[in-house]
Amino acid sequence: MTDWSLTLTAPAxxxxxxxxxxxxxxxGYHKVDSLMAAVGLADTxxxxxxxELTVQTVPASDFPMQKNTAYRAAxxxxxxxxxxxxxxxxxxxxxxxxxxxxxxSTDAAAVIIALAELWGIDRTDPALDDIARSIGADVPFxxxxxxxxxxxxxxxxxxxxPALPATPVVLVKPREASVSTVEAYRRFDETPVPAExxxxxxxxxxxxxxxxxxxxxxxxxxxxxxxxEPQIQVVLxxxxxxxxxxxxxxxxxxxxxxxxxxxxxxxxxxxALAQQNxxxxxxxxxxxxxxxxxxxxx
Numbered sequence: 001m002t003d004w005s006l007t008l009t010a011p012a013x014x015x016x017x018x019x020x021x022x023x024x025x026x027x028g029y030h031k032v033d034s035l036m037a038a039v040g041l042a043d044t045x046x047x048x049x050x051x052e053l054t055v056q057t058v059p060a061s062d063f064p065m066q067k068n069t070a071y072r073a074a075x076x077x078x079x080x081x082x083x084x085x086x087x088x089x090x091x092x093x094x095x096x097x098x099x100x101x102x103x104x105s106t107d108a109a110a111v112i113i114a115l116a117e118l119w120g121i122d123r124t125d126p127a128l129d130d131i132a133r134s135i136g137a138d139v140p141f142x143x144x145x146x147x148x149x150x151x152x153x154x155x156x157x158x159x160x161x162p163a164l165p166a167t168p169v170v171l172v173k174p175r176e177a178s179v180s181t182v183e184a185y186r187r188f189d190e191t192p193v194p195a196e197x198x199x200x201x202x203x204x205x206x207x208x209x210x211x212x213x214x215x216x217x218x219x220x221x222x223x224x225x226x227x228x229e230p231q232i233q234v235v236l237x238x239x240x241x242x243x244x245x246x247x248x249x250x251x252x253x254x255x256x257x258x259x260x261x262x263x264x265x266x267x268x269x270x271x272a273l274a275q276q277n278x279x280x281x282x283x284x285x286x287x288x289x290x291x292x293x294x295x296x297x298x
């Protein structure tokens with residue numbers, strides 16, 4: 001067996017815009033417009049040769065590995081390309097789960113990229129997007145650059161935008177809070193919250209006007225999540241009253257919220273204060289890349 005391994009950085013994401021609509025596509029999924037940007041908080045994914053496919057997380061997860069998105073991504077890649085995914089995938093988890101930060105999605109994308117690299121498959125092969133989409137709506141985003149706008153069920157790339165400046169961001173999540181995305185959509189159907197149109201934020205990003213874009217941050221599903229989990233609303237209200245926060249909203253369907261900050265010092269101070277409040281928090285920044293291979297195969 002050859003001696004090699006690949007190490008990948010699998011970053012989290014925030015939604016600068018999330019618009020959920022009552023219309024459904026032919027799969028029965030809600031129509032979703034999603035404008036995502038990657039942040040510096042990241043899982044580390046290592047892929048090494050093994051007798052058979054195994055996936056392990058550090059710290060260990062409390063569900064079978066076959067349910068892990070990274071495992072499902074490896075199986076889907078093997079099926080599509082007619083190859084054996086005889087690898088051991090180790091995921092060092094830094095991105096909290098049930099947060100709306102895309103942790104499982106970025107891990108799955110890292111496995112897709114690692115196997116494509118190993119098998120000599122071009123990263124621009126459209127089949128990779130199809131495989132990513134079969135695993136979850138956010139997975140395709142992590143194969144491309146950041147920021148980008150996705151339509152359909154939030155899983156079809158519409159536009160990639162120029163890189164945003166390395167803008168400071170603080171992420172804050174109530175420790176015990178978690179939101180079921182399925183339940184959030186069910187509640188949305190009961191009492192839909194109309195989405196603002198994405199045209200203004202999209203055109204600001206197209207022209208590289210970050211300041212205007214941040215002023216237009218929007219998430220109509222976040223409203224539902226905050227109703228379901230009152231601690232999310234507590235965090236949002238707290239962030240909005242802090243000096244130096246430029247924009248505040250929920251990450252995806254929650255339970256994490258983010259604040260775009262005026263300076264890195266503001267982000268760091270808010271993270272420290274949030275932790276004193278008993279919340280999980282992390283000071284980070286927007287980044288222009290998504291999943292990256294760090295250590296090339298030997």
